[in-house]
Each structure stands twice: as C-alpha cells, then as structure tokens.
Amino acid sequence: MSTHHTARDHAHEDSGHGHSDRFYWMVALVLAVVTALEVTLFVVNEGGMIAKWIEIVILLVLSTIKGAAVVMYFMHLKGDAKIFQFVFIVPFSLAVTLLLLFLGLFGTYEGIAG
Amino acid sequence: MAEISAHGASHGDGHGEVVHKPNHIYTSLGVDSRKLGVWAFIGSETLFFTALITTYLVYAPVNRARPDFQDPKEFLGIELTTVLASILLASSLTMVLALAANRRGNLKSFRNWMLATILLGIAFIGGQVYEFNHLNHVGLTLSSSMFGTTFFVLTGFHGTHVGIGVIWLLATLVKVLKTPGSPENPIDVENAGLYWHFVDFIWVVIFVLIYLI
Numbered sequence: 001m002s003t004h005h006t007a008r009d010h011a012h013e014d015s016g017h018g019h020s021d022r023f024y025w026m027v028a029l030v031l032a033v034v035t036a037l038e039v040t041l042f043v044v045n046e047g048g049m050i051a052k053w054i055e056i057v058i059l060l061v062l063s064t065i066k067g068a069a070v071v072m073y074f075m076h077l078k079g080d081a082k083i084f085q086f087v088f089i090v091p092f093s094l095a096v097t098l099l100l101l102f103l104g105l106f107g108t109y110e111g112i113a114g
Numbered sequence: 115m116a117e118i119s120a121h122g123a124s125h126g127d128g129h130g131e132v133v134h135k136p137n138h139i140y141t142s143l144g145v146d147s148r149k150l151g152v153w154a155f156i157g158s159e160t161l162f163f164t165a166l167i168t169t170y171l172v173y174a175p176v177n178r179a180r181p182d183f184q185d186p187k188e189f190l191g192i193e194l195t196t197v198l199a200s201i202l203l204a205s206s207l208t209m210v211l212a213l214a215a216n217r218r219g220n221l222k223s224f225r226n227w228m229l230a231t232i233l234l235g236i237a238f239i240g241g242q243v244y245e246f247n248h249l250n251h252v253g254l255t256l257s258s259s260m261f262g263t264t265f266f267v268l269t270g271f272h273g274t275h276v277g278i279g280v281i282w283l284l285a286t287l288v289k290v291l292k293t294p295g296s297p298e299n300p301i302d303v304e305n306a307g308l309y310w311h312f313v314d315f316i317w318v319v320i321f322v323l324i325y326l327i
Contacts, residue, residue: 028207063322091157095164110179
C-alpha cells in the first residue's frame with residue numbers, strides 16, 4: 001500500500017472534522033436559542049427593569065457564546081491545526097485589546113475629530 | 115497514475131511511475147497553504163472590522179455633541195435585524211452541512227445545501243438593501259450625521275463581504291459540479307465555508323454592539 005497522502009487525505013487531517021449532521025443541527029439550535037434570549041432581554045428591558053450595565057454584560061456574554069460556537073464548531077477551529085488557531089486568535093486578541101483601549105481613551109470624549 | 119501528494123517534489127514510486135508532488139500546496143508545517151492563507155486573511159479581516167466597529171463606538175459621543183445629531187435609537191429597529199441575524203445563522207448551518215455532504219461524496223446533498231446557503235445570502239443582502247432604503251427615506255444617510263456615516267460604512271462593508279461570499283460560494287458550487295472527482299474539492303469547499311462563517315461571526319458582533327447595545 002502506498003504511503004503517499006492524497007490531497008483529500010490531508011484535507012481530513014488538517015481539519016479534524018468528526019461531527020455528525022445531527023451535531024451541527026444542535027449547535028444551530030443553541031445559536032437560535034441564544035439569539036432569542038438576546039432579543040427577549042433587549043425588548044423586556046426597554047422599560048429599564050434591570051440596570052443597563054447588567055443588560056450589556058449579559059448581552060456580551062451571550063454574543064461571546066454565539067461567536068465562539070461559530071468559530072469552534074462551524075469553522076472547526078477547535079481541534080484544528082495549532083497554526084490556524086494562532087493566525088486567527090492572535091489578531092483577534094489584538095483587535096479586542098485595541099477596541100478596549102480606544103473605548104477607554106475616547107469612549108466618552110466628544111472632541112475627537114468633532 | 116500520477117497522484118497528488120503531500121510532501122513536495124516528484125519521484126519514482128519504484129514501479130516506473132512518477133508521483134507528482136506539488137510543493138505549493140502544503141507548508142512545512144504539513145497544513146494546506148491555501149487554508150492557512152484563508153485563516154490569515156480572516157485574521158486580517160478581524161482587524162479591519164474591529165477598526166470600523168471601534169470608529170462607530172468612539173464617534174458615538176461625538177455624534178451626540180454635534181448639531182446634526184441623530185439618535186440611533188430613533189432609527190434602528192431590531193425586528194428586521196433579528197430576521198437578518200437568523201438568516202445568516204441559518205446559512206452557517208447549511209454551509210457546514212454542505213461541507214459535510216461534500217466530504218461524504220454526496221453530490222446531490224452538497225448541491226442542495228450550497229444552493230440553500232447562496233439563497234440565504236441573497237436574502238440577507240435583500241434585507242439589508244430594504245433596511246438601507248428605509249433609513250434613507252426617514253432621513254438617515256451616509257452624510258446626514260456622524261452616526262449615519264459610521265453606521266453605513268460598517269454595515270455596508272459587511273454587506274459587501276456577504277456579496278463577495280455569495281460569489282465565492284457560487285464559483286465553488288459550479289467548480290465542484292463540473293469536476294466532481296477532483297481531490298481539491300473538499301479544501302475548496304472548506305475555504306469558501308471558512309469565509310462564509312466568518313461573515314456570520316462578524317454579524318454576531320455587529321448585531322449585539324450596534325443594534326442591541
């Protein structure tokens with residue numbers, strides 16, 4: 001038997017995809033439920049039942065769950081080659097850091113280019 | 115018969131056959147260079163969209179202080195946006211099911227899931243065009259206020275990415291249907307899917323930061 005790897009073989013090795021269709025439907029169901037929770041919270045809290053900062057924290061946590069599910073399971077980053085994780089997570093971490101820095105510096109500043 | 119192999123260079127296989135090993139496909143780390151390129155591109159796109167989101171958020175207090183102030187709460191509704199978010203999430207499901215079908219070699223199922231993904235992408239663009247038209251009619255334009263400028267640039271660039279994604283998916287579908295036995299098909303579908311899921315990922319962020327918060 002040949003020890004050569006075909007491109008198709010390698011594609012499987014690169015991705016490590018081992019999920020069933022049923023699993024993907026379950027992930028989609030979780031995403032739908034989390035989206036429904038986000039919208040419900042937004043609508044229910046329009047009257048200001050809970051403090052705005054609590055609402056923002058909950059919304060950020062829920063959207064983080066959604067984003068992580070998309071990247072880990074639909075994009076198969078979980079369990080994929082380390083180099084793929086590196087080239088995504090490093091710029092993503094840099095981006096989040098820069099976003100927080102800019103918001104910290106200018107988030108309430110009315111003068112920037114105003 | 116010549117075979118596409120993983121480790122570069124060509125050599126005989128001991129039976130008088132030459133095995134072609136294209137150096138350009140796999141990196142020294144043993145991963146597909148095209149997939150690595152797509153992930154690197156997605157990494158750079160993360161920075162690009164973060165710059166646009168940061169601009170929107172940082173200019174929010176400037177918008178409030180200016181005489182041409184327009185309040186986002188008066189213009190942005192969540193009904194249509196929730197539908198658009200659901201459409202993109204559904205398209206991510208159909209895309210991953212298309213990839214799974216392609217890996218199983220089920221061409222019919224692959225074609226159907228890919229067509230569903232493309233149609234959902236077109237539906238999203240249609241919804242966004244409707245939203246932009248509506249906002250223009252009620253007075254929010256690219257130049258009406260700082261809010262209008264930052265909002266349309268951010269969501270417009272995202273919509274453009276969705277459009278490019280639809281074209282990419284269409285091209286991939288046609289290519290796979292024309293050459294169903296090609297060993298490159300799984301990686302081609304996977305790369306198109308990575309881009310599509312990333313576009314969905316960005317909408318998850320835009321949905322919460324721009325429309326809900």
